[in-house]
Amino acid sequence: MSVLVIAEHENGVLKPETAKVVHAASKLGAEIHVLVAGHNVGSVAEAAAQIAGVTAVKLVDDSALDHQLAESTADLVITLAQGYSHILAAASTTGKNIMPRVAALLDKSQISEIVDVVDADTFMRPIYAGNAIATVKSLEAQKVITVRASAFDAAGEQAPVAVETLTASVENTSSSFVGVEQTESERPELTAAPVVISGGRGMQNGENFSLLEGIADKLGAAIGASRAAVDAGFVPNDMQVGQTGKIVAPDLYIAVGISGAIQHLAGMKDSKVIVAINKDPEAPIFQVADYGLVADLFDVLPQLEQAL
Amino acid sequence: MKVLVPIKRVIDYNVKARVKADNSDVDLTNVKMAMNPFCEIAVEEAIRLKEAGTASEVIAVSIGDKACQEQLRTALALGADKAIHIETDAKLESLHVAKLLAKLVEQESPELVILGKQSIDSDNNQTGQMLAALTKRPQGTFASKVEIADGKAVVTREVDGGLQTVALNLPAVVTTDLRLNEPRYASLPNIMKAKRKPLDVIAADTLGVDLAPRVELVRVAEPAKREAGIVVESVEELVNKLKTEAKVIS
Numbered sequence: 001m002s003v004l005v006i007a008e009h010e011n012g013v014l015k016p017e018t019a020k021v022v023h024a025a026s027k028l029g030a031e032i033h034v035l036v037a038g039h040n041v042g043s044v045a046e047a048a049a050q051i052a053g054v055t056a057v058k059l060v061d062d063s064a065l066d067h068q069l070a071e072s073t074a075d076l077v078i079t080l081a082q083g084y085s086h087i088l089a090a091a092s093t094t095g096k097n098i099m100p101r102v103a104a105l106l107d108k109s110q111i112s113e114i115v116d117v118v119d120a121d122t123f124m125r126p127i128y129a130g131n132a133i134a135t136v137k138s139l140e141a142q143k144v145i146t147v148r149a150s151a152f153d154a155a156g157e158q159a160p161v162a163v164e165t166l167t168a169s170v171e172n173t174s175s176s177f178v179g180v181e182q183t184e185s186e187r188p189e190l191t192a193a194p195v196v197i198s199g200g201r202g203m204q205n206g207e208n209f210s211l212l213e214g215i216a217d218k219l220g221a222a223i224g225a226s227r228a229a230v231d232a233g234f235v236p237n238d239m240q241v242g243q244t245g246k247i248v249a250p251d252l253y254i255a256v257g258i259s260g261a262i263q264h265l266a267g268m269k270d271s272k273v274i275v276a277i278n279k280d281p282e283a284p285i286f287q288v289a290d291y292g293l294v295a296d297l298f299d300v301l302p303q304l305e306q307a308l
Numbered sequence: 309m310k311v312l313v314p315i316k317r318v319i320d321y322n323v324k325a326r327v328k329a330d331n332s333d334v335d336l337t338n339v340k341m342a343m344n345p346f347c348e349i350a351v352e353e354a355i356r357l358k359e360a361g362t363a364s365e366v367i368a369v370s371i372g373d374k375a376c377q378e379q380l381r382t383a384l385a386l387g388a389d390k391a392i393h394i395e396t397d398a399k400l401e402s403l404h405v406a407k408l409l410a411k412l413v414e415q416e417s418p419e420l421v422i423l424g425k426q427s428i429d430s431d432n433n434q435t436g437q438m439l440a441a442l443t444k445r446p447q448g449t450f451a452s453k454v455e456i457a458d459g460k461a462v463v464t465r466e467v468d469g470g471l472q473t474v475a476l477n478l479p480a481v482v483t484t485d486l487r488l489n490e491p492r493y494a495s496l497p498n499i500m501k502a503k504r505k506p507l508d509v510i511a512a513d514t515l516g517v518d519l520a521p522r523v524e525l526v527r528v529a530e531p532a533k534r535e536a537g538i539v540v541e542s543v544e545e546l547v548n549k550l551k552t553e554a555k556v557i558s
Contacts, residue, residue, distance in 0.1 A: 010469070069474065070437065071446050093467040097449045100402065100437035109403045109522040112432045122526065127431055128325035132334050135526040174480075175446035178462065178473040189469060195556075219557060230486070237452070237466055237487050243431070244486060246468075252556040262324055269534055273554045275546065281539075290537035290554065293546055303543040308557070 002031035002055070006077065006089040006098070007048050012040055014047035016192050017090035019154035022051045024147045025088050026155060027117035031055045033084070037076055037168075039066035049160035057163045064170050067180075068094055072172035074101035079168075081106055084142065085120070091146035092191075103144035110144045111136060115151035129243040130266030150191060150249040150270065183238055190241065193222035195252045196271070198241050199234070200226035200264075202257020202278065202297055206234040211298070212256065214305040224248065226258045242267035257297045260285030277301075309456070309478075311354045311363045312418035314409055314439075315347035315383055317376040318429045325429075331527050334429075343379045346424025349484040352491040353454060354422050355387035362456050365389050367416060371408055373397050377507060384502035385494035391505070396512035398519045402430075406438035407517040412510075413443050418479065420461065425450050425483040436483035446476040450485040 003025050008015040018034070025032050033056045036045040045059040058080065064072045077098070081087060087102065089095035091113040103110035115133070116124040122137045123145065190196060197212050197219070209223065216223050224241040225234065241248055243266040253271035258264060260276070260283055268274070269288055276289035279296050286292040293300060319325055320340040328335045343351075357363035368383035370376040371394040380391035394408050413421060421443075426433035440447035448454070448463030452471065455462045461476045466485045476482075494502070512519065540546045550557045 067472070070440075070449070074441065093450060093465075096433050097437065097447070100434035101441040101447065103434070104403060104406060104438035104441035107403075109401045110432070110434050110438075111523065112434060126531070127528070128319070128334055128429055129431065130531060131325040132327050132528050133531050134528050137524040137526050138522070139524060140522050173477075175448075175474055175476045178475050180467075180470060180472045182470040191468070227486075237485070238468070238470060240486075243428075252550070252554070269531075273550070273556045274534075274537075275550070286539070287536045288534045291546055291549055292537065292539045293541075293543070294539060300543055304547070307543050307547045 001085040002033055002083070003028050003086040003088060004080070004084040005032060005034045006087070006095065007034050007036045007044060008090045008092055008094060009036065009038060009041060009044040012043055014044045016154060017092055017149040018048060019051045020149040020152040021088050021090050021147045022053055023152045023155040024114065024117060025086070026053045028086055028120050030085060033058060035060070035077065035080060037065045037073055038068055039063050045163045046160065049163050050157050052156040052158040054161055056161060059163050059165045060168045061165070062168045062170065064172050065168065067177040068098065069172055069175055069177060070097045070101050071175050072170045073098050074105060076168050076170045077102045078105045081142070086143045086145060088145045088147055090149045095146050099144055099146050106142065106144065108140055108142055108144050110146070111138060112146050113148045114145055115148050126266070129263050131262060148247060150247050183236065187216060188220065188222050190222045190224055190246045190248055194250055195219045195221035196224050196241070196248050196250045197221045197254040197256065198224035198226060198258060199229055199256050200258030201228040201232060203229060203234060209235055211301040215301065215308065218305065218308040226261070226264045228261070255285050256301065258285055259283045260288065309363050309420060310365045310367065310416065310418040311357060312413065312416060312421045313350050313354045313366060313368050313383065313388065314421070314423050315351065315368055315370050315379055316344045316427045317341050317370060317372055317379045318344045318427050321345050321428055327528050327530050331529055333525065333528050341375070343382055344424050344427045346426060346484050348491040349486070349488050350422040350424050351383050351386050351388065352489045353484060356489065357456065358387065367392060367418065369394065369409070369412060371396065371400065371405055371512065380507055381502050382494060384505040385499040386492065389505065391507040393507060393509045394512050394515070395509055396519070398512070399521065400519065401521065401523055402432045402434035403438055403522065404517065404519050405435050406442055408512060408515055409439050410442040411515040411517065413439070420478065421481045423483050425485055436481050440481035445479050445481050447481045448474055448476050449483045451482050452485050452487045454482055454488070
């Protein structure tokens with residue numbers, strides 16, 4: 001038996017989540033095949049072939065798979081699914097979009113956002129916004145799984161394995177791509193950044209988020225926000241760190257003016273080192289912070305930028 | 309255009325879930341329950357489509373024990389025309405829910421199904437996509453904007469790194485993200501009126517769906533606790549600690 005990992009990619013570049021999903025897959029004790037499905041994605045397949053532990057790469061390059069729309073991608077995956085004990089993808093917005101469609105077409109339940117592999121049938125996953133961790137056992141022979149990438153280290157590198165090119169006979173007549181509006185940023189992506197600095201309701205408005213920028217530049221950090229800051233309209237939703245936003249686990253997480261609601265903690269509590277800056281000494285964020293600074297953020301942020 | 313809105317009764321989003329002492333599940337005894345927040349957004353979107361003259365009828369549906377009729381009444385008070393309760397005491401997985409909903413889609417033929425992207429209890433984020441697959445419809449997940457025109461739903465989706473817009477041929481399935489709209493509150497007169505709106509009950513076992521479990525819940529535990537650290541007095545001390553003690557910056 002072998003397992004199939006669906007590669008995560010964007011604009012012809014393999015995303016780092018894939019090596020983390022491969023690491024999760026390596027705990028299943030089977031051969032690992034990676035499927036690269038998309039349009040103009042030859043370079044993605046070459047990159048996937050160099051992830052340690054991957055034994056084969058299947059490349060399907062077809063205009064019907066452009067932008068990895070769920071309808072055509074799921075149809076493709078089910079044609080290749082036979083013979084795989086597990087089909088895995090990152091729990092990114094792409095994986096979350098495609099995999100339940102794959103599972104339903106295969107008449108399988110899906111196990112979402114696993115954070116640990118106990119054995120080939122048994123997995124751990126957070127429920128109730130991370131307030132509980134469920135251990136679940138699949139009773140099905142074939143498993144469809146999404147992986148919370150931030151819970152696994154990336155697999156290393158290897159000498160490339162062969163890439164096998166397959167031709168697909170998929171088409172998509174029910175949906176079409178209209179456009180994409182990418183958030184313009186020179187900074188690393190939230191889920192991949194080694195340092196994240198996030199602002200909360202305490203930032204008071206969107207303009208004040210510029211106070212985080214100088215610090216982020218010096219630290220090579222991504223900028224995030226709490227749901228409270230997003231709901232208040234300070235910043236767009238794709239900056240949201242939390243159960244309903246991005247789940248991050250950087251080496252350093254700096255929470256500024258964030259009280260530490262359960263929903264936010266669920267998105268960042270696995271960070272290696274957490275710093276909290278808040279003027280309310282009772283804020284729950286201090287209960288998870290390694291270093292807390294009780295102070296007015298408008299005094300502290302300029303000082304911090306200078307000190308770095 | 310007929311719009312179907314499946315909703316779920318879940319723990320209230322302000323209540324912290326506690327794990328049972330025997331680690332068998334989360335303890336929901338005497339816990340405040342409410343409509344799942346993403347489902348509220350779905351109901352709101354459907355009602356706005358009706359107010360705009362795009363939708364002609366909004367049907368809310370919920371699957372579960374008798375208690376979920378409370379959330380169906382809320383949906384009726386918010387503006388849904390009719391409610392359907394698919395009654396079962398079984399513990400359902402997303403696939404089961406999607407299969408039951410697919411049966412209802414077959415009966416009601418809605419041109420649009422709007423659901424929340426995930427429920428805040430099981431956090432699966434599966435049902436809408438599965439329903440789309442089972443009913444062979446296109447899907448617009450994590451929607452922050454929905455426009456209906458010329459037999460299509462143009463859906464703007466919240467994706468990692470930005471927004472993606474797709475055009476779906478109707479009939480289609482849409483799942484809601486946070487910024488799609490801000491749900492209204494039900495007014496008292498509407499709550500009273502909702503009591504007279506139709507609420508049909510269908511026994512789940514009459515729909516011919518195999519509800520046998522496919523995933524076993526082995527154990528539920530509290531997450532590992534993070535210990536609180538130290539309070540520093542100044543920015544200098546903080547930077548110093550991060551450099552020399554935590555060694556996360558240089």
